[in-house]
């Protein structure tokens with residue numbers, strides 16, 4: 001049973017006169033408040049603050065924290081988000097004094113160790129992507145997309161070309177069109193083929209000398225590898241456009257194939273997804289970009305370079321590319337997340353990176369097969385690191401929606417998958433188990449889903465039943481949420 005105290009607000013737990021601290025009488029003259037505050041503020045009644053002892057406050061927040069689901073507490077198969085386990089060793093290493101105590105204004109000369117680490121990270125990211133020039137600056141995947149599109153815009157401007165269009169498939173992550181629009185491009189969406197792949201003939205109809213960039217996720221959002229990616233890249237290149245690979249799904253291909261080898265000119269990584277930065281709830285992220293050499297001069301500064309010392313001694317320095325688009329974030333990017341990613345890559349090594357991808361693919365295909373009888377996936381027999389199943393059949397036969405199953409999973413102690421994305425699949429449920437889950441966990445998860453689909457539809461429509469808040473934003477939720485905005489604003 002959930003702790004009742006965590007479901008109450010601090011204002012509800014308040015007792016007049018209770019306090020957590022007792023201060024001695026002030027021995028300095030008080031400032032007349034009238035001198036500091038405008039008269040309206042002086043006239044208003046002071047806000048009613050909750051009155052509580054320290055243990056009340058600590059218990060409240062600790063209990064609240066236990067209501068959350070995280071990858072440390074639950075299986076978290078949130079498709080496209082790669083919620084793999086974040087090893088605690090990386091946490092310890094990223095807190096070493098040589099990393100956390102560095103002042104961002106220290107000179108390159110006295111942070112050589114950190115710069116060496118960042119340099120090696122650049123090199124590893126370049127190697128895995130097959131794209132030689134790297135900027136660690138962007139703070140998240142979407143930020144990487146935006147940065148790369150600024151780089152593309154600067155490149156075309158420099159060539160004296162006016163290219164205004166960015167093209168992407170309908171299954172693209174929402175950040176793709178958002179980044180294109182923010183970078184000032186016109187967005188063109190492709191419908192794609194019924195089997196989920198890019199339709200080259202459709203793409204060709206939109207390609208012309210106005211085409212700046214074609215953005216594509218590979219494997220795509222359905223968890224399928226675009227087999228014609230080299231041909232796709234060729235037709236984009238034929239009109240002078242650039243190919244952007246959304247690298248959020250690198251977990252499926254790292255160590256197996258490389259965007260630079262199959263035609264990509266630019267890509268971003270999600271270090272917080274693929275390389276185990278703890279994420280969720282909005283951050284912190286890290287979205288380095290890798291580009292072909294002819295785009296290197298436009299990258300944001302600073303880039304870490306190794307200086308030729310003419311001896312075995314290694315020296316690192318910060319460089320500014322000659323035509324840089326400028327900074328997109330302060331200092332070196334989200335160093336704490338980059339260090340975790342560095343630890344992951346160094347721990348696994350080249351062979352281990354490939355093995356992790358293969359294990360992620362195996363896990364996804366195993367779960368896909370386990371669920372096929374109740375939640376079929378329309379697109380192909382096999383998937384890569386994730387798959388999109390559909391609850392459309394259940395919705396038609398029994399009125400059970402993807403949302404109902406997702407909500408009910410919370411009662412069974414599982415974080416739900418991504419639902420209703422991509423939009424091209426009705427009642428989409430997108431599962432990404434990642435490589436860090438055991439067969440036993442996947443079996444237990446499948447058992448829970450099989451049980452859920454046999455449950456009473458009304459029970460499912462009103463799920464979850466074990467959480468203090470059920471469906472606060474669902475118009476058709478019949479169960480009254482325990483916490484409402486009215487309760488929050490009471491008095």
Ligand SMILES: *Cc1c(COP(=O)(O)O)cnc(C)c1O
Nearest residue numbers: 080140141142173175246248285
């Ligand atoms: C997560 C994701 C993004 C955006 O990355 P953020 O770090 O959340 O900004 C972009 N594309 C795809 C396919 C993603 O899964």
